[in-house]
Amino acid sequence: MPAKSKAQQKAAGAALSVKRGDTKKSELKGASRSMEKSMSEKELEDLASTQRKGKPQHAEDRS
Template identity: 85%
Template sequence: MPAKSGAQQKAAGAALAAKRGDIKKSELRGASRSMEKSMSESELEKMASTKRKGKPEHKTEH
């Protein structure tokens, strides 16, 4: 599943780093913390690798 915003992509990257052991899980906050718990490593890879060009920093809901 591709990221819908730059913020979502960054959160997925942080969650992926924690899942791989590059950073401590205790350093995660907010969305990245819940992503790390609820998503698999492959799902996080897909979301974190999404290109940010043309995406808003934050997704607004309509």
């Protein structure tokens, strides 16, 4: 599943860093904190590896 925005891609990268032990869990905020808890390392890797070119900074809220 590719990231829908640059912000989502960055949050996934931060959560992945914690999963791999490169960053302390206490340094996570907001979406990256919940992503770290609810997603597997493979899912985070897929989101974090999404190309940023052509992505909006933030995805539209469609609710």
